[in-house]
Amino acid sequence: MNVRIPTPLRSYTDGEAVVSVDGADLTAVFAELDRRFAGIRFRVVDERGRLRPHMKVFVNDEAVRDLSVALAPTDEVTIMQALSGG
Amino acid sequence: MSMDTGALLLGTRKGAWVLGADTWRRSWTISEPMFLGHIAHHVVLDPRDGRTLLMAASTGHLGPTVFRSYDLGETWTEARRPPAFAANDRLERALRAVFWLTPGHADEAGVWYAGGSPQGMFRSDDGGDTWEPLSGWNDHPDWERWAEWPDEGTPDGSMLHSVNIDPRDPAHLYIGLSGGGVFETTDGGTDWKPLNAGSVATFLPDPEPEFGHDPHCVRLHPQRPDRLYQQNHCGIYRMDRPDGRWVRIGDNMPPDVGDIGFPIELHPRDPDTAWVFPMDGTDVWPRTSPDGRPAVYVTRDAGESWARCDNGLPVPAWFTVKRQAMTVDDADPVGVYFGTTSGEVWASTDEGATWDCIAQHLPEIYSVEFAAASAPAS
Numbered sequence: 001m002n003v004r005i006p007t008p009l010r011s012y013t014d015g016e017a018v019v020s021v022d023g024a025d026l027t028a029v030f031a032e033l034d035r036r037f038a039g040i041r042f043r044v045v046d047e048r049g050r051l052r053p054h055m056k057v058f059v060n061d062e063a064v065r066d067l068s069v070a071l072a073p074t075d076e077v078t079i080m081q082a083l084s085g086g
Numbered sequence: 087m088s089m090d091t092g093a094l095l096l097g098t099r100k101g102a103w104v105l106g107a108d109t110w111r112r113s114w115t116i117s118e119p120m121f122l123g124h125i126a127h128h129v130v131l132d133p134r135d136g137r138t139l140l141m142a143a144s145t146g147h148l149g150p151t152v153f154r155s156y157d158l159g160e161t162w163t164e165a166r167r168p169p170a171f172a173a174n175d176r177l178e179r180a181l182r183a184v185f186w187l188t189p190g191h192a193d194e195a196g197v198w199y200a201g202g203s204p205q206g207m208f209r210s211d212d213g214g215d216t217w218e219p220l221s222g223w224n225d226h227p228d229w230e231r232w233a234e235w236p237d238e239g240t241p242d243g244s245m246l247h248s249v250n251i252d253p254r255d256p257a258h259l260y261i262g263l264s265g266g267g268v269f270e271t272t273d274g275g276t277d278w279k280p281l282n283a284g285s286v287a288t289f290l291p292d293p294e295p296e297f298g299h300d301p302h303c304v305r306l307h308p309q310r311p312d313r314l315y316q317q318n319h320c321g322i323y324r325m326d327r328p329d330g331r332w333v334r335i336g337d338n339m340p341p342d343v344g345d346i347g348f349p350i351e352l353h354p355r356d357p358d359t360a361w362v363f364p365m366d367g368t369d370v371w372p373r374t375s376p377d378g379r380p381a382v383y384v385t386r387d388a389g390e391s392w393a394r395c396d397n398g399l400p401v402p403a404w405f406t407v408k409r410q411a412m413t414v415d416d417a418d419p420v421g422v423y424f425g426t427t428s429g430e431v432w433a434s435t436d437e438g439a440t441w442d443c444i445a446q447h448l449p450e451i452y453s454v455e456f457a458a459a460s461a462p463a464s
Contacts (some may be wrong), residue, residue: 039151043148054146
């Protein structure tokens with residue numbers, strides 16, 4: 001499936017905005033992302049396996065915080081930063 | 087950027103910079119921003135090799151990490167395993183920030199310590215590439231009581247800072263917790279004990295508890311390791327071991343200025359000389375320069391008396407200097423430097439007698455560390 005990478009994380013993906021990753025759920029997707037792009041997972045998911053407070057993940061158009069949600073190969077995953085900061 | 091004459095490493099709310107100096111510290115050159123937009127909590131040179139820089143960084147959204155550079159910031163590499171609490175952590179803690187970095191003992195090449203928020207402690211044995219939780223501290227049975235868990239901390243979260251290593255014994259460490267107090271280990275971090283007698287915590291029902299204090303910055307004198315100073319939320323203190331009691335030397339500050347502040351810096355050779363930057367701790371605690379008149383205060387007699395050092399500083403001005411944002415160099419006379427919450431760096435090459443602004447219009451400055459000139463290549 002395609003995973004959309006936000007600009008703050010593209011230093012890990014060599015600038016790629018969309019990467020193709022396989023995984024049965026978001027936990028597996030982040031594990032595979034980290035295998036390929038070392039360090040990217042911990043910037044988004046903490047050591048408890050929780051999505052960091054100001055990070056958001058969408059599966060297709062739906063915001064998801066439970067990383068165990070099952071994914072279909074046709075799903076599209078979008079990692080985003082919440083609209084916050086300053 | 088050359089390291090031939092030393093440099094200042096700046097960590098800010100929006101990235102890091104290096105300020106390089108000429109031999110006589112008269113001319114300063116600032117680098118391009120590094121990690122622009124990242125929160126650079128602390129940028130520190132490894133004095134053991136004179137070339138490794140570590141940066142504790144995060145962003146407003148992304149999790150904490152550590153970056154390393156071997157060429158004074160030209161290129162950086164992220165730690166392969168950044169500081170994090172253990173996978174099976176019994177309190178299910180998650181690290182929000184790496185707040186503090188301290189190079190290990192001179193005889194322990196590659197060892198670094200990191201302090202976090204929440205108040206975990208982490209150790210690297212390979213120059214900051216991979217980090218492990220320091221179990222003796224993080225899993226200490228009293229940690230929850232000492233470290234105010236669940237975290238009620240400051241607006242930016244509670245933080246572990248001021249990792250001081252006894253130059254005579256790499257297993258003898260002091261740390262500061264905001265809040266929580268000063269703690270000491272003599273076995274490399276396996277066991278710890280509070281070290282707060284004599285200091286007060288006026289924000290608690292019992293103003294003289296065993297722990298629960300707020301030491302903003304703790305420094306051990308490198309030439310007299312039995313002497314400690316701290317700038318506390320509740321005053322300026324000195325301790326001379328083996329006595330385990332803090333003496334409030336801030337009582338000797340002018341009453342209209344008070345003895346509240348964040349940083350305290352020590353003369354590299356004279357254990358009786360220290361510099362502080364007072365802030366307004368009255369009313370709702372503005373944490374600005376008292377009366378809009380910023381000044382450094384210096385003691386030359388271990389806190390028996392203090393002298394105001396404001397020649398060249400602006401009036402009125404309302405900035406604050408955070409706990410990592412003041413430093414000294416190793417020259418004679420000593421250079422004293424501080425970075426402000428308003429993004430300026432001020433320098434004194436005469437131990438505080440006169441001040442010059444050497445950088446301005448930067449983001450809020452979180453840390454200023456002196457990086458000594460590199461040793462000649464062998």
